[in-house]
Amino acid sequence: MFLIEPWLGGSHQAWAEGYARCSSHEVHIVGLDDAHWRWRLRGGAVTLAEQVAELSASVGPPDIVLASSMLDLPAFLGHCRRTLRNVAVCLYLHETQASRSRLTGEPLDDDVAHRNWSSMVVADHTFVNSDFHRRQLFEALPPLLEKAPDHRHTHLVPSVQARTTVLPVGVDVEALVATDRAADDGGPPLVLWNHRWDHDKAPEVFFRALRRLDHDGVAFRLALAGANVRQDPREFAEAEERFVDRLVHVGHLSREDYLDLLVRSSVVASTAVHEFFGIAMVEAMAAGLVPLLPRSLSYPELVPAEFHDVVLYDSYGDFVRRLREVLIDVDAARDAVDGLRKSMLRFDWTELGPRYDEALTSVVEGTRPDEVPL
Numbered sequence: 001m002f003l004i005e006p007w008l009g010g011s012h013q014a015w016a017e018g019y020a021r022c023s024s025h026e027v028h029i030v031g032l033d034d035a036h037w038r039w040r041l042r043g044g045a046v047t048l049a050e051q052v053a054e055l056s057a058s059v060g061p062p063d064i065v066l067a068s069s070m071l072d073l074p075a076f077l078g079h080c081r082r083t084l085r086n087v088a089v090c091l092y093l094h095e096t097q098a099s100r101s102r103l104t105g106e107p108l109d110d111d112v113a114h115r116n117w118s119s120m121v122v123a124d125h126t127f128v129n130s131d132f133h134r135r136q137l138f139e140a141l142p143p144l145l146e147k148a149p150d151h152r153h154t155h156l157v158p159s160v161q162a163r164t165t166v167l168p169v170g171v172d173v174e175a176l177v178a179t180d181r182a183a184d185d186g187g188p189p190l191v192l193w194n195h196r197w198d199h200d201k202a203p204e205v206f207f208r209a210l211r212r213l214d215h216d217g218v219a220f221r222l223a224l225a226g227a228n229v230r231q232d233p234r235e236f237a238e239a240e241e242r243f244v245d246r247l248v249h250v251g252h253l254s255r256e257d258y259l260d261l262l263v264r265s266s267v268v269a270s271t272a273v274h275e276f277f278g279i280a281m282v283e284a285m286a287a288g289l290v291p292l293l294p295r296s297l298s299y300p301e302l303v304p305a306e307f308h309d310v311v312l313y314d315s316y317g318d319f320v321r322r323l324r325e326v327l328i329d330v331d332a333a334r335d336a337v338d339g340l341r342k343s344m345l346r347f348d349w350t351e352l353g354p355r356y357d358e359a360l361t362s363v364v365e366g367t368r369p370d371e372v373p374l
Helices: 010-022 037-059 073-079 097-104 110-122 131-145 154-162 174-178 203-215 234-242 255-264 279-286 305-311 316-328 330-336 340-347 349-365
Strands: 002-005 028-031 064-068 088-093 125-128 164-166 190-193 221-224 247-250 267-269 290-294
Touching (some): 010 064, 010 349, 037 110, 064 349, 073 088, 073 110, 088 349, 097 110, 097 131, 125 131, 131 164, 174 279, 174 340, 190 203, 203 234, 234 247, 267 279, 267 316, 279 290, 279 340, 316 330, 340 349
Parallel strands (some): 002 064, 088 125, 125 164, 190 221, 221 247
16 A cells, blocks of 8 residues: 655654554555645645656555545546556545634635545545544535535535544554653652644643742643744743743653653643644653643543543633642642553554554445544
């Protein structure tokens, strides 16, 4: 099979390489560097089609193609019409523009949203990374399509929805679950921010809560990891100044150093307004951190139901109250989430690799893949 990833970097690269490593099939990754994301959607199809033609001449045509979401799939298939012919094609949606805009309130990029939609129409089957993402997407599609002056294609939504199933992202967590936590150094609990430095993660809410606890004299240390994707991440600059005596780390880390930080951290929190899966949170929970997550987005799917009332919060006030309680008695908080760490093993590639294989085989055979709930 050929796995087409126009954004071969970061979590997308980990997803592609993780599946290739754990699949029982021969997986050939065809990808482009993780840069210029708009150009990947507009022009990546031409270059990737050239690569597919070269690969097909070398190893033969694939039985199936699995394409990632940052691809104009109809354009790609048009350029591959002599190479792929009647090969089954699946689409994996890490993210979609219409559903993202619906969550974040950012202006809708109609061009990107319609490329997502037309890719879903042409695919034999579409996989999404969570049921939350699927629900948001199919609630966002009718308003998007109804904006067209004519030929709105809304009649196609039910058939596309019937060909869309949940297939979680695989994450390498087995080693994390087995790794011993760092010995307690006697200092205050270490709170970790491990998201992108971006507006959709609502860092201002996170830092507002920490300022409140700092004012009240609650002891904690702070580590700010994650990639900065903004020219002016002012919330983080202000946090560096406000929490200078509490900071143990600021900035992006290598994978090795990040994993070391995970096992030294005590608490991880999300204040996000947009999350379709949550790889960083899966890794943090697998490393044994105490999580505090909104009772929304994909998080109720990541966290087993028996931990919902311990881990998920309902409002900003609830978040502050719960974070205070955790920091005051982190040992009790760890006891309350006992078992959560091992539950993350269901996302390990050793578990999900065979499920991907089964799902893709079903598409080749012309049957609907089984749901793989989070």
